[in-house]
Amino acid sequence: MIIWAFPIPAHGGEDPGTSGNGIVEKDLTLKISQYMHDRLNDLGIENSMTRTNDETLSPSVRPGRTQGFYGKDNDVIVVSNHINAGGGDGAEVIYALRNSDRLSRLISDNISATGQNVRKYYQRRLPSNPNLDYYYMLRETPNNESVIVEYGFADTPADATFLKNNWENLAEAVVKSLATYIGVPYTPKVTGNVYVVKAGDTLWNIARNNGLTVNELKELNNLKSNALSIGQVLKISKDTGTNENNDEYIVKSGDSLYAIARKYNTTVDELKRINNLTSNNLSIGQVLKLKSNTIETPVTQNTYIVKSGDSLYKIANMYGISVDDLKKANNLSSNLLSIGQRLIIPSNANSEKVYTVKAGDTIFMGNNEYII
Numbered sequence: 001m002i003i004w005a006f007p008i009p010a011h012g013g014e015d016p017g018t019s020g021n022g023i024v025e026k027d028l029t030l031k032i033s034q035y036m037h038d039r040l041n042d043l044g045i046e047n048s049m050t051r052t053n054d055e056t057l058s059p060s061v062r063p064g065r066t067q068g069f070y071g072k073d074n075d076v077i078v079v080s081n082h083i084n085a086g087g088g089d090g091a092e093v094i095y096a097l098r099n100s101d102r103l104s105r106l107i108s109d110n111i112s113a114t115g116q117n118v119r120k121y122y123q124r125r126l127p128s129n130p131n132l133d134y135y136y137m138l139r140e141t142p143n144n145e146s147v148i149v150e151y152g153f154a155d156t157p158a159d160a161t162f163l164k165n166n167w168e169n170l171a172e173a174v175v176k177s178l179a180t181y182i183g184v185p186y187t188p189k190v191t192g193n194v195y196v197v198k199a200g201d202t203l204w205n206i207a208r209n210n211g212l213t214v215n216e217l218k219e220l221n222n223l224k225s226n227a228l229s230i231g232q233v234l235k236i237s238k239d240t241g242t243n244e245n246n247d248e249y250i251v252k253s254g255d256s257l258y259a260i261a262r263k264y265n266t267t268v269d270e271l272k273r274i275n276n277l278t279s280n281n282l283s284i285g286q287v288l289k290l291k292s293n294t295i296e297t298p299v300t301q302n303t304y305i306v307k308s309g310d311s312l313y314k315i316a317n318m319y320g321i322s323v324d325d326l327k328k329a330n331n332l333s334s335n336l337l338s339i340g341q342r343l344i345i346p347s348n349a350n351s352e353k354v355y356t357v358k359a360g361d362t363i364f365m366g367n368n369e370y371i372i
Ligand SMILES: [Zn+2]
Pocket: 010, 011, 017, 018, 025, 081, 082, 083
């Protein structure tokens, strides 16, 4: 049986969906869906998106598009991607009344593995007719295997931060679930100087496409023969294991978190935090981030949010730096501050100084923002 998949970026155009903490649902769901589309292509799973840009789609057009592509049968999987709002934290998966919970369970498990809390996976009935699904995309995709994935709450700061930093991991969790569900071999996303062998590849074409000779490629990977297997991970540059920016590492046989942390001048705790690892276990081929991909501020920079009653002098004093250094780091031309303003604390600040957090303070720890 051929299975087609539909990553659906919900909302779009004049319908932005929910928003909060710098997240606009229609934009983030488009990024998530685009990511899924690319990764499903990588894995050889045929798929289409209902929209590929910021397009307004009326509710009736969206299921119409899925059926226009692949029809109404149960060999089509529809994944409707959403961001939640309304207070709460964590992901939710909703599946159609006609379907079993197997796909939802897989998605929930794989989302949990990213470090995101999964509140529940469930079905919801229309109050006026309990034989029908509550949600339009489940109700109007008659025989398709349809799920709605709510990745987290835009209006909950901790969830929003998680979404901004981990949306690719969350999308990958669904890709992995789809591959498992369909029975297609899953290979993790690899970037940088490695290549994952696909059907039809030869050493010769891989070498040529990467500017190497066959001998260089074999040497680089300690290959004794020309045999390749699908899914095999090959180094394609002498700068082993990591890409040019040195921000990812592919786990090899014999690696430990400790050894990797030491090699890249970081700590086991930091690696676990960046990668949302709950244990020290690694698997071969696993991709570890070496740096957090924070959006607003680099990890090494401390930031401070101005509160009522603050002055430049008070803040500078708190971090053991001069007012001038603080102004310079933030390109401030006057001493005026506004509440909620975000200040960069320059790295020469004395990290020994301890600031006691009071209720209502926002503190930044790396790329995670916590409201106390
Ligand atoms: Zn939505």
